[in-house]
Amino acid sequence: MSTRHRVVILGGGFGGLAAARSLASADVDIVLIDKSNFHLFQPLLYQVATGGLSPADISFPIRSVVREQKNVRVLMEEVTSIDVAARCVKLAEQNFEYDTLIVATGARSHYFGNTQWEQFAPGLKTIEDATAIRAKILYAFEAAELETDPDRRRAWLTFVVVGGGPTGVELAGALGEIANDTLRDDFRAIRPEEARILLLDGSPRILPAYPEELSIKAEKSLIALGVRTRTGVRVSNIDAEGITAGTEHIASRTVLWAAGVQASDIGASLATQTGLTLARGGRIPVIGDCSLAGHPEIFVIGDLANFEVDGKPLPGIAPVAMQQGRYVAEAIRRRIGSKAAQKPFEYWDKGNLATIGRASAVGYFGKTLLSGWLAWLIWLFVHLMYLVGFRNRLLVLLQWAIQYVTFNRGARLITGRK
Amino acid sequence: MSTRHRVVILGGGFGGLAAARSLASADVDIVLIDKSNFHLFQPLLYQVATGGLSPADISFPIRSVVREQKNVRVLMEEVTSIDVAARCVKLAEQNFEYDTLIVATGARSHYFGNTQWEQFAPGLKTIEDATAIRAKILYAFEAAELETDPDRRRAWLTFVVVGGGPTGVELAGALGEIANDTLRDDFRAIRPEEARILLLDGSPRILPAYPEELSIKAEKSLIALGVRTRTGVRVSNIDAEGITAGTEHIASRTVLWAAGVQASDIGASLATQTGLTLARGGRIPVIGDCSLAGHPEIFVIGDLANFEVDGKPLPGIAPVAMQQGRYVAEAIRRRIGSKAAQKPFEYWDKGNLATIGRASAVGYFGKTLLSGWLAWLIWLFVHLMYLVGFRNRLLVLLQWAIQYVTFNRGARLITGRK
Numbered sequence: 001m002s003t004r005h006r007v008v009i010l011g012g013g014f015g016g017l018a019a020a021r022s023l024a025s026a027d028v029d030i031v032l033i034d035k036s037n038f039h040l041f042q043p044l045l046y047q048v049a050t051g052g053l054s055p056a057d058i059s060f061p062i063r064s065v066v067r068e069q070k071n072v073r074v075l076m077e078e079v080t081s082i083d084v085a086a087r088c089v090k091l092a093e094q095n096f097e098y099d100t101l102i103v104a105t106g107a108r109s110h111y112f113g114n115t116q117w118e119q120f121a122p123g124l125k126t127i128e129d130a131t132a133i134r135a136k137i138l139y140a141f142e143a144a145e146l147e148t149d150p151d152r153r154r155a156w157l158t159f160v161v162v163g164g165g166p167t168g169v170e171l172a173g174a175l176g177e178i179a180n181d182t183l184r185d186d187f188r189a190i191r192p193e194e195a196r197i198l199l200l201d202g203s204p205r206i207l208p209a210y211p212e213e214l215s216i217k218a219e220k221s222l223i224a225l226g227v228r229t230r231t232g233v234r235v236s237n238i239d240a241e242g243i244t245a246g247t248e249h250i251a252s253r254t255v256l257w258a259a260g261v262q263a264s265d266i267g268a269s270l271a272t273q274t275g276l277t278l279a280r281g282g283r284i285p286v287i288g289d290c291s292l293a294g295h296p297e298i299f300v301i302g303d304l305a306n307f308e309v310d311g312k313p314l315p316g317i318a319p320v321a322m323q324q325g326r327y328v329a330e331a332i333r334r335r336i337g338s339k340a341a342q343k344p345f346e347y348w349d350k351g352n353l354a355t356i357g358r359a360s361a362v363g364y365f366g367k368t369l370l371s372g373w374l375a376w377l378i379w380l381f382v383h384l385m386y387l388v389g390f391r392n393r394l395l396v397l398l399q400w401a402i403q404y405v406t407f408n409r410g411a412r413l414i415t416g417r418k
Numbered sequence: 419m420s421t422r423h424r425v426v427i428l429g430g431g432f433g434g435l436a437a438a439r440s441l442a443s444a445d446v447d448i449v450l451i452d453k454s455n456f457h458l459f460q461p462l463l464y465q466v467a468t469g470g471l472s473p474a475d476i477s478f479p480i481r482s483v484v485r486e487q488k489n490v491r492v493l494m495e496e497v498t499s500i501d502v503a504a505r506c507v508k509l510a511e512q513n514f515e516y517d518t519l520i521v522a523t524g525a526r527s528h529y530f531g532n533t534q535w536e537q538f539a540p541g542l543k544t545i546e547d548a549t550a551i552r553a554k555i556l557y558a559f560e561a562a563e564l565e566t567d568p569d570r571r572r573a574w575l576t577f578v579v580v581g582g583g584p585t586g587v588e589l590a591g592a593l594g595e596i597a598n599d600t601l602r603d604d605f606r607a608i609r610p611e612e613a614r615i616l617l618l619d620g621s622p623r624i625l626p627a628y629p630e631e632l633s634i635k636a637e638k639s640l641i642a643l644g645v646r647t648r649t650g651v652r653v654s655n656i657d658a659e660g661i662t663a664g665t666e667h668i669a670s671r672t673v674l675w676a677a678g679v680q681a682s683d684i685g686a687s688l689a690t691q692t693g694l695t696l697a698r699g700g701r702i703p704v705i706g707d708c709s710l711a712g713h714p715e716i717f718v719i720g721d722l723a724n725f726e727v728d729g730k731p732l733p734g735i736a737p738v739a740m741q742q743g744r745y746v747a748e749a750i751r752r753r754i755g756s757k758a759a760q761k762p763f764e765y766w767d768k769g770n771l772a773t774i775g776r777a778s779a780v781g782y783f784g785k786t787l788l789s790g791w792l793a794w795l796i797w798l799f800v801h802l803m804y805l806v807g808f809r810n811r812l813l814v815l816l817q818w819a820i821q822y823v824t825f826n827r828g829a830r831l832i833t834g835r836k
Contacts, residue, residue, distance in 0.1 A: 017694070037560060037832045054472035056829035063604040065828070073606045076560040076832070127833050142455060142494040146512070170423050186481040186489045367489050391828045395813065408482070410809045411474035414455045414494070415545050416834070 005336050008089050008098040010079055010266070011286035012039050014318040015104035015302035018325025020072055021065070026333050030072040031096050033089070034137030037061055037076045039125060041387055042319060044396070046167060048057040048130035049139065050174035051182070051409040055127045057395045060388040066082045072112040078412040079105075082266065084273040087297065100297050100332055103266060104325065107303035107316055110281065121255040124167060133256060135414045137175065140254045142414070144190045157195045158252040160243050162235055163259030164201030164211070169218055172199040173257055176225030181407040198252075199226045200245050202259075204232050207354060207362070209315065214362040217371045221356040229290060235259075262314060264377045270300070279306035279313065288344030290328050297317070299328040307345065314347050317385070323347060355377045358404070422447045423754050426507050426516040428497055428684070430457050430480040432736040433522035433720035436743025438490055440481070444751050448490040449514050451507070452822070455479055455494045458545060459805055461736060462814070463828035464585060466548035468592035469556065469600070469827040473545045475813045478806040497523075500684065502691040505715065518715050518750055521684060522743065525721035526735055528680030528699065535656040539673040542585060551674060553832045555593065558672045559601060560832070562608045569669070575613045576670040580653055580663050581677030582619030584772035587636055589674055590617040591775040594643030599825040615645045616670075616772050618663050620677075622650050625772060625780070627733065632780040635789045639774040653677075679734060681722045688718070697731065706762025708746050717746040725763065736804070741765060771797045776822070 005028045009016045012034035020032050038059040047053040066072040080090045082101070089096045109123025122133055137159070144156035161172045175197045183192035186291060199206060199222065205215040206222075206229050219229050230245065235246040242251040263282035271278050274292050277364030279285055282290070283306035290305065292298045307314045314320045327345045351365035353375060361375035370378070379398065386395050403409060423446045427434045429451035438450050445828060456477040465471040484490040498508045500519070507514045527541025540551055555577070562574035579590045593615045601610035615639065617624060623633040624640075624647055637647050649665065655662040660669040681700035689696050692710050697703055701724035702710070708723065710716045720739030725732045732738045745763045769783035769794060779793035788796070798818065805811050821827060 037556060037830070054474045054829075055833065056472045056831055059831055061604070061830045063601075064830075067603050075564060076557075077564060091564075094566070101541070127831065133835075138455060139494075146493060146495060146509075148512070162697065183481075185485050186479070349626075389828070391826070394816065394820075395828075398816065399809070401510075406809075408809070410807075410813075411472075412455070412479045412482075413474055413477055413545065415473065415549075 005332070006097060006099045007031070007102065007332060008033065008096050008100075009102045009104065010034075010089065010105035011106060011302070012036070013042075013106050013302060013321065014072075014105060015321035015325040016102065017062070017065060018322040019102050019104065019301070019329045021069070022326045022329030022333065023071070024069050026071070026329070027336060028071060028332065031075060031168070032062065032066070032072055033075045033077055033079060033091070034062055035076065035078045035094075036061070039065060039388060041392075042125070043383060044387075045124055045127075045130050046170045046174060048127070048199045048411070049106070049124055049133040049137070049171065050178060051134055051412040052174070052398060052403060053399055054390075054411045055131065057392055057399070058387070059127065060392060065388060074177065079266065082269060082273070084270065084295065097316075098297070101299065102114055102325075102328055103270065103298065103300045103304060104302045104321065105264040106264050107261040107263045107281070107306055109257055110260040111257070112260060114238070115256070120240055121162060121238045121243070121257040123257040124171070125261070131415060135417055136254055136256075137178065138412055138414050139417065141187065141190070141195075143189050143253070149231055153190065154196075155242065155251040156253050157190065158242075158250060158254070159195060160252045160255045161197070161199045162238075162243070162255065162257050164199055164203065164206030164231065165258060168199055168201070168208065168258035169206060169222065169354050171258060171278060172197055172227045173222060173225055173355070173360070176222065176227045177357050177407075178409065180226055191228070195226070198250065199229045200233055200235065201231050202234055206231060210352065210354070210362065211369055213369055214364060214371060218354065218356055218362050221360045225357050240407055263305065267300075267304050270298070274298075283313065288345045289331055289341065290324050290345050299331070299386055301325055301328060304399070307347075309347065317352075319350060320347055353382065355379045421752070424515060424517045425449070425520065425750060426451065426514050426518075427450075427520045427522065428507065428523035429524060429720070430454070430492075431460075431522060431524050431720060431739065433524075433739035433743040434520065435480070435483060436740040437520050437522065437719070437747045440744045440747030441489070441750065441804060442487050444489070444747070445754060446489060446750065449493060450480065450484070450490055451493045451495055451497060451509070451514075452480055453496045455481070455492065456805060460543070461801060462805075463542055463545075463548050464538050464588045466545070466552040466829070467542055467555070467831040468596060469552055469750075470592070470821055471814060471817055472829045473549065474536070475810055475817070477545065478810060481805045494761070497684065500687060500691075501719065502688065502713065516715070518753075519717065520662065520743075520746055521688065521716065521718045521722060522720045522739065523682040523684050523722055525699070527675055527683045528678040529675070530678060532656070535675070538656045538658055539580060539661070539675040540706060541675040541679075542589070543679070549831075549833060552829075553835055554594070554672055554674075556830055556831065556832045557835065559605065559608070559610055559613075561671070563605050569682070571608065571686040572614075573660065573669040574671050575608065575612060576660075576672070577615045577617070577669060578668055578670045578673045580656075580661070582617055582621065582647065582649065583676060584625065585618070586617055586676035587624060587640065587772050589676060589776060590615055590645045591640060591643055591773070591778070594645045595775050595825075595828065598644055600827045611644070613644070616646045616668065617645055618651055618653065618661075619647070619649050620652055624649060627788065628770065628772070628780065629782055629787055631787055632782060632789060636772065636774055636780050637738065639778045643748030643775050647655070679721065682720060685718075685722050692716075706748055707759065708742050708763050712767060717749070719743055719746060725765075727765065737771075738765055771800065773797045
């Protein structure tokens with residue numbers, strides 16, 4: 001039996017994987033548990049949902065990432081519970097005791113208490129979500145082509161994206177390109193370019209976390225793609241017939257949800273056991289070294305963690321999770337080596353980018369604002385760079401190049417419908 | 419209203435699409451109806467099922483194929499029934515009258531009266547089948563890694579393919595490569611190369627339709643990949659625990675079905691209405707011009723048709739369907755142009771190829787037998803050539819090249835599990 005320091009990592013996303021890889025040369029035994037067998041590059045998930053890329057192009061088997069790293073054992077399994085007192089993670093048929101636990105289980109779509117909306121307005125967090133949304137979008141055009149009643153046809157050709165953050169903007173922009181370019185000439189009874197695409201947000205402007213100047217630029221780019229934005233509106237109902245926003249009822253058969261996420265349920269269990277109070281979005285508060293107060297053996301990183309800087313939580317984005325993953329790996333190495341602890345975690349904000357469509361993106365890097373071509377090129381480069389695996393990079397680059405030249409999207413499959 | 423000759427084509431597979439494209443310059447109005455929005459290149463479906471390619475790489479939107487062909491209208495819809503007397507195809511909400519009907523709806527997996535086997539031993543006919551089989555195969559290794567009981571672990575690591583035709587051989591060969599190459603070093607508790615892979619067939623040899631010399635070569639190649647064949651055995655039961663073949667019960671959690679297909683249900687309806695008797699496998703007998711006896715306005719082509727040559731039906735393979743599709747298109751053109759009818763359809767057998775694995779295939783072209791490297795290269799070339807679309811060809815070629823060099827399979831996703 002091994003007497004090495006036992007690290008259990010929950011979640012093979014950006015945070016969990018960064019932690020595991022940073023512990024490559026550490027004298028620890030790692031068990032990495034994820035309910036999927038692959039790491040998902042979520043920033044490109046909207047391109048799967050809009051037929052530009054295939055699921056496998058943005059996924060990479062977790063086992064292959066750590067194949068050569070003999071101190072990691074990967075298990076594909078759902079975690080049943082964590083026993084904080086016993087320092088033990090429980091799976092269906094096995095328990096794993098830990099000396100250090102890293103919880104990086106992320107977040108899922110959240111409907112603010114209206115769970116009944118989910119069936120009509122799917123969110124975009126998993127591969128299954130993406131292929132279901134892809135089928136929903138593409139089927140709407142097929143159904144419109146078959147439909148003879150003008151009102152019902154109009155409802156099939158009305159697309160509503162709820163949530164004007166980066167994901168909502170990316171989805172709406174891609175919908176604009178699908179209607180105006182990709183499907184042009186594909187139909188006989190309908191004209192896809194007559195599709196109505198709406199982007200709704202409760203804030204006064206889209207991309208509310210971005211500088212206002214970029215919100216305006218993004219909105220202009222969206223308008224050029226045929227997308228209309230409605231800001232400052234509250235959604236009061238979503239059902240099979242459409243969506244009610246403010247005082248308006250919009251008849252739509254395709255409503256997509258990009259409005260909110262909720263940290264995974266494991267946070268609630270951890271909070272109960274440690275006496276902590278969950279923050280907004282179900283995130284669990286962590287202290288400066290990314291551990292839970294009073295439990296230095298439990299690190300929580302990524303979307304599940306509420307790490308406050310000047311009273312504001314860090315955003316739920318990949319760079320935060322990755323930096324935290326590397327930070328806690330170093331913390332563990334220092335503890336084992338009986339070295340002094342690091343300074344508290346500091347997020348290094350390298351910048352933020354949101355793409356709108358073909359040759360169009362917005363971004364800011366400190367106080368430098370960028371938009372248009374250059375922002376889009378940087379966006380392309382950064383996303384290719386962070387994709388895991390040579391194969392994925394090559395396939396994605398190739399498909400982007402083909403799409404750029406032909407205006408076509410090659411992964412336009414309607415699958416999984418009953 | 420158009421008074422042009424109305425052609426309705428059911429099915430956008432090899433046969434239906436060949437017919438539609440061959441009618442490009444004909445003075446007809448075509449309605450092409452398929453329940454999917456894409457044409458599927460079924461010969462490579464086993465590579466999706468074994469994680470080598472993505473679904474979109476072997477699929478192509480039917481609309482895009484005929485985008486420029488203005489005499490075709492494509493509808494994605496299920497056909498409810500055909501009314502032979504009224505010359506009318508019925509969909510859920512619309513009917514389409516035809517002057518000529520081309521039925522090319524293909525075949526599905528068939529369990530010889532044991533439909534309860536289907537849930538335990540999925541067949542491989544659709545994209546959904548392929549991703550479900552992919553998940554089943556990959557999950558078996560994951561479950562084995564988690565399993566501590568040696569007998570149950572053994573059952574997870576036992577893979578049984580039922581049916582020794584080309585699809586069964588291709589699946590079994592790919593399973594051998596997955597266990598021996600792709601997953602090597604990925605696991606800690608199990609050694610994937612210890613997986614037991616069995617290929618069963620009721621005939622005295624695998625590839626029974628091929629020359630015996632090639633059956634022997636194929637079997638040798640499979641043995642080199644760790645696949646053991648059991649020929650001359652009858653399957654008497656399949657359930658969640660495994661499979662009973664002959665007198666032997668094999669404990670296996672992964673049984674795949676490649677043993678039989680049944681023509682689509684539309685054949686039975688056509689037979690009832692026309693007084694014809696269905697042939698083996700539910701195929702409907704056609705006469706020399708691929709029409710139904712007494713109904714020159716109904717052509718049936720591809721896997722659904724029973725076209726006999728010297729008392730033997732033509733095989734259910736893509737080249738037969740494509741040649742029949744082009745033949746009936748020409749028949750329609752001649753009728754419209756009041757030209758003399760063609761000679762009866764003659765299948766030009768260009769040869770048959772089955773691949774076993776890396777640099778290994780068998781094939782025959784007339785009396786010329788080929789195996790090994792050369793057969794494999796021809797197989798690669800032919801399949802790339804018949805794939806629809808430049809993008810698909812490029813992506814498939816690239817992924818084959820990467821797989822050849824790295825022994826890796828890039829589309830190893832477990833998706834869609836509950």
